[in-house]
Amino acid sequence: MKKSALFLLIMVMFSGILAGCSEQPQDGKTTITFQTWNPADSGPDSPIYKIIDAFEKENPDIKVKYVNTRSDAYQEHMRVELIGEKGPDIYGISAGSAFDAFRIFEEDLTPYCERTWGSDWQDKFLASCLKNVSDDDGRIYGLPLGQTYAGYMWADVNMLKEYGCEVPKSYSEMQETCRILRENGQYPLAIGASDSWMDLDLWMSIAADCDRDALYDAIEGKATFESEPLVESFRIWQDCFSNGVFQDKAIKMPIYDTVNDMFQRDGTIPMFVNGSWAMNMYTVSDDRTRKNFDGEGADHDVFLIDWNDDGKVAPVIANADVILCLNPESREKEAAFRFMAYLDGEGQDLLVNQYLEYMPSRADMELNVQGLSEDGKKNLDYIIENGKSNVAGPRGIKYEDLSLAVCDVLNELAYGKITPKEAAGKVQQVSQKIVR
Numbered sequence: 001m002k003k004s005a006l007f008l009l010i011m012v013m014f015s016g017i018l019a020g021c022s023e024q025p026q027d028g029k030t031t032i033t034f035q036t037w038n039p040a041d042s043g044p045d046s047p048i049y050k051i052i053d054a055f056e057k058e059n060p061d062i063k064v065k066y067v068n069t070r071s072d073a074y075q076e077h078m079r080v081e082l083i084g085e086k087g088p089d090i091y092g093i094s095a096g097s098a099f100d101a102f103r104i105f106e107e108d109l110t111p112y113c114e115r116t117w118g119s120d121w122q123d124k125f126l127a128s129c130l131k132n133v134s135d136d137d138g139r140i141y142g143l144p145l146g147q148t149y150a151g152y153m154w155a156d157v158n159m160l161k162e163y164g165c166e167v168p169k170s171y172s173e174m175q176e177t178c179r180i181l182r183e184n185g186q187y188p189l190a191i192g193a194s195d196s197w198m199d200l201d202l203w204m205s206i207a208a209d210c211d212r213d214a215l216y217d218a219i220e221g222k223a224t225f226e227s228e229p230l231v232e233s234f235r236i237w238q239d240c241f242s243n244g245v246f247q248d249k250a251i252k253m254p255i256y257d258t259v260n261d262m263f264q265r266d267g268t269i270p271m272f273v274n275g276s277w278a279m280n281m282y283t284v285s286d287d288r289t290r291k292n293f294d295g296e297g298a299d300h301d302v303f304l305i306d307w308n309d310d311g312k313v314a315p316v317i318a319n320a321d322v323i324l325c326l327n328p329e330s331r332e333k334e335a336a337f338r339f340m341a342y343l344d345g346e347g348q349d350l351l352v353n354q355y356l357e358y359m360p361s362r363a364d365m366e367l368n369v370q371g372l373s374e375d376g377k378k379n380l381d382y383i384i385e386n387g388k389s390n391v392a393g394p395r396g397i398k399y400e401d402l403s404l405a406v407c408d409v410l411n412e413l414a415y416g417k418i419t420p421k422e423a424a425g426k427v428q429q430v431s432q433k434i435v436r
Helices: 003-018 049-060 074-083 099-101 109-119 127-134 157-163 171-183 196-219 230-240 255-264 277-283 287-294 334-353 372-387 400-413 420-431
Strands: 021-026 030-034 062-068 091-093 147-150 154-155 272-275 300-303 316-320 323-326 391-394
Touching: 003 334, 030 334, 049 062, 049 334, 062 196, 062 334, 074 091, 074 255, 091 334, 099 323, 099 400, 127 391, 147 277, 147 372, 154 157, 196 230, 196 272, 196 316, 196 391, 196 400, 230 287, 230 400, 230 420, 255 277, 255 287, 277 287, 277 300, 277 391, 300 372, 316 372, 323 334, 400 420
Parallel strands: 030 062, 030 091, 316 391
Antiparallel strands: 021 030, 091 323, 147 316, 154 272, 154 300
16 A cells, blocks of 8 residues: 555544544534433424424534434443443433433533623522532533422322222322222322332432431431331332232333323323323323323323321422533534533423423523413422422432442332331441442
8 A cells, every 4th residue: 555545544544533422514514413312202293303403593503413312221321432432422311320420421511601601600590400410619510401300190080080089198098099999900009110210219209208308318328228217218118019009010110101101192090100291291292192181171180199197298309300411522512512502591491381391490491381281280380389399309319329229129129028127228238338
């Protein structure tokens, strides 16, 4: 091979390496890649495509390549891509342990925010959401695309009435309702318990109902998981499986698209566990969902119960969701952040007010949901009210090993392999080793 040809080949290979995770400009445009499992899905009617189209019209020098990845093993998939330096320019991640664990793959966004929105940029966001994406020194490593509340359950009120039941208000009422439903060959309270995040969501709401200070103090290492309230929360969780509150084989059933479809699209079960994001049941264009939720007299309730029967309804837990992160290896950081800012601005307005994918993370956003039915407005009001006055604390556990330990014992409790006291002891052993 001639030296000139060899030199040309080396230069081509070298330029490919320098390209990093961004593609080379085409037709004068800079291409950036955005990868996430959420918001929305990869279908042609997904709102994410409307947001990208609008952004590209306003920013003709930038092209956004969108990569939708299923939620199954999403974090492990992203970690491999980022370690291999093949990751996207922008990616979504969950709040809590995942966000903290990915810190080396997250660009400090503080200077970008200051240049884009000014010195008072923090006023644009709810303080609770900024706390989810900041370190102890106030540096911000992600933009909160929305906020979600977990711990909720949903009921088809008309279906419950068919069996002589009402929406339960306490755990004792829930047990009786589920007994009646089972006797009539119907599902009790359905949960996608094969998803560890779903298990953690509901257990944290139960634990916070037993004693929110005991829960969050234990998470921060200021108290023990072996305290009486937390042992009681593990007992209630296990009892839901052994006493028939959850459906048979719940631990093997995922929320999406199995349990969720049974309630949302098929309308065949009376109750299921899901969070505030399930409000999009009132906005999606799916024909089966619309038939179920827009039919004459349709009546669905989002609700909370008093899990430990002390007369007080359980609180919800809240977090920023999804968090948008900028890959430090991106070769087009300015263009990437321009899209991130748009997605969190005009994009969030569309995702919230037209599609109800999230509740707002921005303090300057007016909540004005379009085309919502009276039934939907009732449930949205309930979620907003609880968001103002009944939030226990953050959704999830930010210490990865501790989060995994809790999820592991929740699974073992579901199978009856350990006792609630043993579960608390196992988690406490892991907690003592956590560096906080």
